[in-house]
Amino acid sequence: MTIDLEGIKKIYQIGTQEVAALNGIDLHIKQGEFAALMGPSGSGKSTLMNILGCLDRPTVGSYKLDGKEVAYLGDDDLAKTRNKKIGFVFQNFNLLSRISALDNVALPLVYAGKSRRERAERAYHFLKAVGLDTRANHQPNELSGGQRQRVAIARALVNDPSIIMADEPTGNLDTKSTTEIMKIFIDLHEQGKTIILVTHEPEIAACASRQLLVRDGVITRDAGRGEKMDVV
């Protein structure tokens, strides 16, 4: 469960102008690490997360996931990789609004080809793990922001991925929910999951075992737990 990035660049063509959202990222993340990505807005954090999460491909560079090159896989292979190895948590939850919390959690298992019964059992198990087993049949709009994000985390966990990616998961939440969500991430880290999390807040970054600072598409600092980082 390792991540190896080498010389990753992502260049957007806007008209005749080229914008380098990522400008040469080299990064190695080990199994069980809890890495916090920080950096000013527009520095390329989300772009990096999308590539790490196999949602996007780099323009140049190499990305080895568990030693296997995944940077230039086809759409369907990327989709399968996302489904098997990566659990993604978004800032705006990205739950399907018309189906229940349980069905939302079970969604990755549909595409993993699991049976209906197994899906229901596992989805329920992970909803319980985030403390929402009593809300299994609620639709997302009947849940609070913090609860929605917990459903999203259960969904990220349900197919037993090696890596959990979270792009500003607490960005839309109040302090109380933020604490709850961070407690879940800390627990997951203690259970041995590899976690990469984008945040603006130093207190949240302080929970991580490793802190990375991104600026103008490059990693400018790489520090251990508790070291204070200047975000701006």
Added chain:
Amino acid sequence: MLFNESVMMALKALIANKLRSILTMLGIIIGVGAVIAMVSIGMGVRKNVQDSIASLGSNMLIVQAGAPRVNGVRQAAGSGENLKLDDSDAIKKKIKNIDYVAPSVQKSYQVVNGNQNWNTTVYGITSEYMAIRSLTVNSGSFLTENDITTRARVAVIGATVASNLFGSTNPVGKNIRINNDPYKIIGVLENKGQSAMGQDQDDCVLIPVTTAMERLMALTSIRTINVQVSSAEKIDQVQSEIETLLRQRHRIENPVNDDFQVRNLTSIMETMTSTTTMITMLLGSIAAISLIVGGIGIMNIMMVSVTERTREIGIRKALGATFNNVMMQFLIESIVVSVIGGLIGIVVGCASAMAISKFGGFNTVITLEPILLSFFFSVGIGLFFGIYPARKAAKLDPIEALRYE
């Protein structure tokens, strides 16, 4: 497994948007319904034609005076007055495998009883006419051989004529006047009702052919000879024998100069059937155009649906849905719309076909083929017009889709 999943998702999506789903289906419902109703009308017409030809009797040959016409153009010169009663007798005597030979003439007359009058068709016939047309008399008796030979002024009248001239009294034994000559009514025909073509079969007066020719219409020739052949296999043979005999009698060397025409009811039936089949297909294909319009409606709504659900597609793809998964989801959705629409259309089509035959005065015949055909056609249309929107959905880039507001 994913298939069932997709069907469930499609049904949920349709139920969530009930009104829109129904409006989308409407095109298919109308299309399938129209095809079924139209074809049932066409089939009804065909059945009417077949029935009315069949009601003329089976294994019938009709000898008509006058040269054959092709597209309304008479093929040979001649007055068309060369067919005589003797010809009819000759056919009866010289040709085998014949059950009945029934010569006839006909003309419209005003028939009078006291101060009542009625316009009807007067047929000059022989007693064999009754067997050929399977007529029965309700009261009184039918024309006899004797009536024919003596040129008797006697008449058998249909029920419509009877009720119009005599009301509820029994006309048998009474007199009517045709062209100012009195005729004694010896019988009233059994009610036959309307023919399949909508003609009143009871509106007729039957008198001996000899009386009609010599006393009433002043004719020396006859119009028609109905010949009933004893078996279907013999029809062609009898037809050519009659032709040969009549040419011999009329001294015609070249068939091009024929002054008569022998027509085979079976072959007339075949022509009529193929004509009505063509009409049916025409009606059906016009209706099928509305099916295609319905398909375009499905495509339109699916395009809107794909755009509306861009985010959903992004989420599904982010969670591992492949191109095929998304493609299948949307394709199944449009197929489900067309299948449900098609099923409702079948019900609507059959119901309107029945309503048309009940209230519209048309005979309709519902058959399985147009039902199956239009159903599978509508499913095909759902598939065809669903492909483009489904592809569009499946090709969406997950990041772009997730960012969509």
